[in-house]
Amino acid sequence: MSGEGPDDCARALSRLDAATVGPACVVTGAAGYLGGHLVARLLALGCEVRAFDVRPYSGDARAEVVVGDVRRYDQVAEAVEGADVVFHTASVIDTRGFAPPRARRRAWDVNVLGTEHVVRACDRLEVDRLVHTSSINVAMEHVVDEGDESTPYATGAFDLYTQTKVAAERVVLAADDPGGLRTVALRPGGIWGGGECGLMVQRFIEQLAAGKFVALIGGGRSLVDNTHVENLVDAQLLAAAALASAPERVGGQAYFITDDERFNGLEWFRPLAEALGHRFPRARLPGRLMYAVGALAEAASLRGGPEPTLTRRGVLNLTQSSSFRIDKARRDLGYAPRVRRDDGLADLLPDARALYERAARRAS
Numbered sequence: 001m002s003g004e005g006p007d008d009c010a011r012a013l014s015r016l017d018a019a020t021v022g023p024a025c026v027v028t029g030a031a032g033y034l035g036g037h038l039v040a041r042l043l044a045l046g047c048e049v050r051a052f053d054v055r056p057y058s059g060d061a062r063a064e065v066v067v068g069d070v071r072r073y074d075q076v077a078e079a080v081e082g083a084d085v086v087f088h089t090a091s092v093i094d095t096r097g098f099a100p101p102r103a104r105r106r107a108w109d110v111n112v113l114g115t116e117h118v119v120r121a122c123d124r125l126e127v128d129r130l131v132h133t134s135s136i137n138v139a140m141e142h143v144v145d146e147g148d149e150s151t152p153y154a155t156g157a158f159d160l161y162t163q164t165k166v167a168a169e170r171v172v173l174a175a176d177d178p179g180g181l182r183t184v185a186l187r188p189g190g191i192w193g194g195g196e197c198g199l200m201v202q203r204f205i206e207q208l209a210a211g212k213f214v215a216l217i218g219g220g221r222s223l224v225d226n227t228h229v230e231n232l233v234d235a236q237l238l239a240a241a242a243l244a245s246a247p248e249r250v251g252g253q254a255y256f257i258t259d260d261e262r263f264n265g266l267e268w269f270r271p272l273a274e275a276l277g278h279r280f281p282r283a284r285l286p287g288r289l290m291y292a293v294g295a296l297a298e299a300a301s302l303r304g305g306p307e308p309t310l311t312r313r314g315v316l317n318l319t320q321s322s323s324f325r326i327d328k329a330r331r332d333l334g335y336a337p338r339v340r341r342d343d344g345l346a347d348l349l350p351d352a353r354a355l356y357e358r359a360a361r362r363a364s
Helices: 006-014 033-044 073-080 101-124 160-174 199-209 229-245 267-275 287-302 312-319 327-333 341-363
Strands: 024-028 048-053 064-067 085-088 129-133 144-147 182-188 190-192 224-228 253-257 322-324
Touching (some): 006 229, 024 033, 024 073, 033 048, 033 085, 048 073, 085 229, 101 160, 129 160, 160 253, 190 199, 190 229, 199 341, 229 327, 267 341, 287 312
Parallel strands (some): 024 048, 048 064, 085 129, 129 182, 182 253, 190 224, 224 322
8 A cells, every 4th residue: 555645545545444444443532532533434434433431422422432441451351342443542641750649650550551451452352453542752852853763762751741652652562463463553743623623722722812822932943743633533544454454564563643744833823823813922932941941830730739731841842853754654554644734724713713712711
């Protein structure tokens, strides 16, 4: 399977059906942003879908709703029994380096122990395929410009999210077995799109509505990748099909999945801020200063304060380039991004306006 552009990807997607993707599918984290979009697309293909999450999935009534926790092996095993393919999207995003023991334990238990439970259940119950949602963070330890899957893991990372996503991806890829469970890991950037807009956009809108977006951080030259939720769902479906049709090529592999557009982390939001009636800031704050502010905010949370909106990892995302090519996903999966920033932001603007108005009312 190969493809070089969105038309090639669209044609590959048009050939997918319940038989090629998997007649019986399980989505962990189904009540989340990515999980909900994935469930909808699987149902549209005619798949039987079991929606597993600690919160009840409340989308399409055709999905079988299973309430459970990935930290409970018995509940995971019950959810995945009889599945042809499991899409593991459940995770906790906590970018703190200084975090109280309870938060640290939760991140490791959900992201790593939960993944171990999914792998173990899939293997024991003879599930054929596992598509794991990893993160671009697993390779974000140093400045990376146009990196690829040969970039080493960020083994020296200090933040919880990167640490746990590295550990979880390693578990998944090590579990790939030519005689049994075949696995693949997908590495998206910041996930965004329509509906709830995704956590990345939600947080920006909340800051904007509260009048807190008044300055930029760093020099504005660092570049990062983001991933539209429908582009990521495309990759999930293509990966599941490729694990069945070409497991010798795809099994045990990791793939960066992005919109293939590089922007500064804050500059990416300019069209959205201006469409919501805000002048984009010109003032800039030094990255080193804000890194120190992030460290203080993390330390405060360690001593009982609220979870900070700014962390050291968040500052590095705005000041340290971490961009990756998607050549391998194009070649092996037939993936190419069909949604880019400008069109995607225009499409989500009505949802963004509604989120902005709600956030403004809360802030007033």
